[in-house]
Amino acid sequence: MLFHDIALIDQDGKTREHMNVRVAGAYIDAVEPCGTTLDQARASEKDVHDGRGKLLIPGFFNNHSHVPMTLTRGYGEDLSLYDWLYKRIFPFEALLTEEDMYWGALLGIAEMLSGGTVSFTDMYMRIQGIFRAVVESGIKASLSNGLTGDAATLLEETAWYRETETMIRDAQTSKGLVIANASLHAQYTSAPELVRQLAVYARDKKLRMHVHLSETKGEHEECKEKFGKTPARYLADLGLFDVPATAAHAIFIEDEDYDILKNKGVTLSHQPSSNLKIGSGLPDVKRWRDYGIRVTIGTDGAGSNNNLDMIEEVTLASFLAKGMNHDPLLFSTGELLTFATRNGALAQGREDTGLLEEDYRADLTVLDMTTLKFQPVYDYGTCLFTNANASDVVLTMVDGRVLYKDGAFTTIDIEKVIHNVYRIRDEKLKMLAG
Numbered sequence: 001m002l003f004h005d006i007a008l009i010d011q012d013g014k015t016r017e018h019m020n021v022r023v024a025g026a027y028i029d030a031v032e033p034c035g036t037t038l039d040q041a042r043a044s045e046k047d048v049h050d051g052r053g054k055l056l057i058p059g060f061f062n063n064h065s066h067v068p069m070t071l072t073r074g075y076g077e078d079l080s081l082y083d084w085l086y087k088r089i090f091p092f093e094a095l096l097t098e099e100d101m102y103w104g105a106l107l108g109i110a111e112m113l114s115g116g117t118v119s120f121t122d123m124y125m126r127i128q129g130i131f132r133a134v135v136e137s138g139i140k141a142s143l144s145n146g147l148t149g150d151a152a153t154l155l156e157e158t159a160w161y162r163e164t165e166t167m168i169r170d171a172q173t174s175k176g177l178v179i180a181n182a183s184l185h186a187q188y189t190s191a192p193e194l195v196r197q198l199a200v201y202a203r204d205k206k207l208r209m210h211v212h213l214s215e216t217k218g219e220h221e222e223c224k225e226k227f228g229k230t231p232a233r234y235l236a237d238l239g240l241f242d243v244p245a246t247a248a249h250a251i252f253i254e255d256e257d258y259d260i261l262k263n264k265g266v267t268l269s270h271q272p273s274s275n276l277k278i279g280s281g282l283p284d285v286k287r288w289r290d291y292g293i294r295v296t297i298g299t300d301g302a303g304s305n306n307n308l309d310m311i312e313e314v315t316l317a318s319f320l321a322k323g324m325n326h327d328p329l330l331f332s333t334g335e336l337l338t339f340a341t342r343n344g345a346l347a348q349g350r351e352d353t354g355l356l357e358e359d360y361r362a363d364l365t366v367l368d369m370t371t372l373k374f375q376p377v378y379d380y381g382t383c384l385f386t387n388a389n390a391s392d393v394v395l396t397m398v399d400g401r402v403l404y405k406d407g408a409f410t411t412i413d414i415e416k417v418i419h420n421v422y423r424i425r426d427e428k429l430k431m432l433a434g
């Protein structure tokens, strides 16, 4: 496929207009200004995408999600966090089967593809259903089951262990789409004895780690009271960060935590919509960046966002940083793009993607900027994280395969997905009422 006469953004955030980008197989084969060799090759190229009025960027890496939570989107609004979790989410989730996870994941994946996301880092349960949805759809994902348990729990006897072992085996035949991760749900939902077992397991199996960290003031302070240390110190002492790890939220981390996270090479993932909606508070992302910690962006689950729109999430992260620091230079377009693409790819251990350069994987997305809200366009790149959103995405490609184009999915029967999501909703509400 050849993207002809299209605008793109450099990693430093500068827009380059009138470019040709050729994809061959799963890779970006050439990136050249118009008027060079690719223009002459255009006539023989069978699949040419007219790029006029459009912006081509690396696709997004949603670095913290619970993808089947699309099933609980809008179920329990206007409630306290406690009531939302204990009266609505946990009872509903307890009823979800592996098959339900499959349909919920497909809905979330479809939404992500339609918004330019090419890969996501997920933590949920009954993950074989999610695995099937990922492989069938062709999106990339790092999947994990969030471990919880008390001091008496033996890791090898848990459903978590069986699911993770199956995932490690199945990931090998997923053509690189799925990477199996280890995951601890959080410090406050597990005992130290179990965290230690998990840390050893992840190290032995060479798995990456995914965890919620210091998301609420309450959990953060409770850990300090109970163990005499912050959650970051506690988890580091138990060995959880001895493998490459991604920690989500990190709102209440303290001075010493910055050193721990930096020294352990932990990636932090920012979920501004969820932090705001749940009323958790906001992290100091500027300080993360200034410390040299790798910053990534995620949507969190649809229950607390409520959409999976990465452009909206990055824009919000940008505006919040500007407002909180009284500094309109936070962050530059190039930095924001890096947070949402290359940094997410590196956090997943995918070195060969997240950049719009020759010989990198063709994990790409295209936005249409001819609609009214962009007019007049002065600079395509600076429109991206100011006034674009998921609905401006017209094409998403993973490993050179077009998975979404002009409102249509090439691998997902979206009517069937919607039908099943409503069936699941009605079935569960009936069970909960009965």
Ligand SMILES: [Zn+2]
Binding pocket: 064, 065, 066, 212, 248, 300, 301
């Ligand atoms: Zn989360």
